[in-house]
Amino acid sequence: MxxxxxxxxxxxxxxxxxxxxxxxxxxxxxxxxxxxxxxxxxxxxxxxxxxxxxxxxxxxxxxxxxxxxxxxxxYKPPATYGSSSVRINQFADLTNAEFVSTYTGAKPPPHSKDVPRTVDPIWVPCCIDWRFRGAVTGVKDQGACGSCWAFAAVAAIEGLMKIRTGTLTPLSEQELLDCDTNSNGCDGGHSDTAFELVAKHGLTAESEYRYEGFKGKCRVDDLLFNHAARIDGYRAVPSNDERQLATAVAGQPVTVYIDAGGPAFQFYGSGVFSGPCGTGLNHAVTLVGYCQDSVTGKKYWIAKNSWGKSWGQQGYILLEKDVVQPYGTCGLAITPFYPTV
Known part of the structure; x- marks a missing residue:
C-alpha cells in the first residue's frame, strides 16, 4: 500500500x-x-x-x-467564616470588579471629621428588630447607581421619624442624589453629608420626589419647602466599639460603612456572614437590629441593604456581631452614624 x-x-x-x-x-x-x-x-x-x-x-x-x-x-466557607451560604442572584453576569464599581459607592469621611462621637446610655435588650416595630420601610433598589450612601441615610431617618412621631413615611433618596453637592451622585457619596443636608433643609417624601437611578437637577422648591421629615443633626458612634454600637441600635436604626467587596458578599444568600471581607469601606447599609442564631450561637447584626429583595435574605444580610477584631465584620464598627432630633 x-x-x-x-x-x-x-x-x-x-x-x-x-x-x-x-x-x-x-x-x-x-x-x-x-x-x-x-x-x-x-x-x-x-x-x-x-x-x-x-x-x-x-x-x-x-x-x-x-x-x-x-x-x-x-463555595465552602472556612470554619472561621461562619455559616453563610451563597446563591445565584441578579449579579451573576458581572465580574466582582464590575459589581463593586457599579453597586457600591460609599465614601467614608476622614477620621478627623468634627462630629460628636457619643451614644446616650440606655437599657440594651439581648435582641431587637426594628422591622417588627414598624420602623423600617420595604427594601429598596438603588439599581446600577452608586447611591447606597443615600439609601442608608434615608433608612436611618425613616426609622427615627417612626420612633419619634409614630408614622412611617418612605423618604426620597433621589433628593439627596440630586441636591447633596458634597457627594457625587451615582459615583458615590457620604451618608454623613446626607444627614447634614437633611438637618439644614429637611427631606421630601418618596412619593413626591421619586427615585430615578441617576443624578438629576435639584428640585429646589421641594428641597426648601416640601418636607416630610426633619432632623436636628447627627452623631457618630465611637469607632471600633460594638458595645456602644449595640446601644445606638437599641435606640434607633444606624447607618454603617462596610467592605462589600469579594464574591462571597456579591452572592450572599443566607446565614450569618463572617467574611471573608476587609476594612476597605466602600458600601453603606443600615443596621436595623441584632440578635443571636439559635443553632450556631453566633450573634449578628441585621443590615438592610439597597440591592432589592432578590439579593440576600429578602434584601438583608446578617453580619456577625461581637467579633474579635475591634473594627467589626467587614469594618462595620469603624464609622457608624445616626440622625438626631
Missing amino acids: MAPSRTVVLLLVCTLMVALQATAANAYYNGSDDGVTMQMFEEWMAKYGKTYTCHGEKEHRFGIFRDNVHFIRS
Missing part, C-alpha cells in the same frame, strides 16, 4: 484540530462538561429581565456567568 503523502497527513491533522476546537467551543457554549448551559443562562436572563446589545456581549456574559456558577457551587 502506498504511504500517504505529507500533504494528506497535514490535511488530516488540520481537520482533526479544527474538529477538536469546535468540540471544545461547543462544550463551553452548551456547558456539556459541567452542566452550566446556555439554556440555564437564558432562563436566568428571563428571570431578571436581562438583555444584551449583541450576540458577542451575550457570549461574554455567559462566560462570566459560568465562572460565577462554578464559584457558587464550590
Whole structure:
C-alpha cells in the first residue's frame, strides 16, 4: 500500500484540530462538561429581565456567568467564616470588579471629621428588630447607581421619624442624589453629608420626589419647602466599639460603612456572614437590629441593604456581631452614624 503523502497527513491533522476546537467551543457554549448551559443562562436572563446589545456581549456574559456558577457551587466557607451560604442572584453576569464599581459607592469621611462621637446610655435588650416595630420601610433598589450612601441615610431617618412621631413615611433618596453637592451622585457619596443636608433643609417624601437611578437637577422648591421629615443633626458612634454600637441600635436604626467587596458578599444568600471581607469601606447599609442564631450561637447584626429583595435574605444580610477584631465584620464598627432630633 502506498504511504500517504505529507500533504494528506497535514490535511488530516488540520481537520482533526479544527474538529477538536469546535468540540471544545461547543462544550463551553452548551456547558456539556459541567452542566452550566446556555439554556440555564437564558432562563436566568428571563428571570431578571436581562438583555444584551449583541450576540458577542451575550457570549461574554455567559462566560462570566459560568465562572460565577462554578464559584457558587464550590463555595465552602472556612470554619472561621461562619455559616453563610451563597446563591445565584441578579449579579451573576458581572465580574466582582464590575459589581463593586457599579453597586457600591460609599465614601467614608476622614477620621478627623468634627462630629460628636457619643451614644446616650440606655437599657440594651439581648435582641431587637426594628422591622417588627414598624420602623423600617420595604427594601429598596438603588439599581446600577452608586447611591447606597443615600439609601442608608434615608433608612436611618425613616426609622427615627417612626420612633419619634409614630408614622412611617418612605423618604426620597433621589433628593439627596440630586441636591447633596458634597457627594457625587451615582459615583458615590457620604451618608454623613446626607444627614447634614437633611438637618439644614429637611427631606421630601418618596412619593413626591421619586427615585430615578441617576443624578438629576435639584428640585429646589421641594428641597426648601416640601418636607416630610426633619432632623436636628447627627452623631457618630465611637469607632471600633460594638458595645456602644449595640446601644445606638437599641435606640434607633444606624447607618454603617462596610467592605462589600469579594464574591462571597456579591452572592450572599443566607446565614450569618463572617467574611471573608476587609476594612476597605466602600458600601453603606443600615443596621436595623441584632440578635443571636439559635443553632450556631453566633450573634449578628441585621443590615438592610439597597440591592432589592432578590439579593440576600429578602434584601438583608446578617453580619456577625461581637467579633474579635475591634473594627467589626467587614469594618462595620469603624464609622457608624445616626440622625438626631
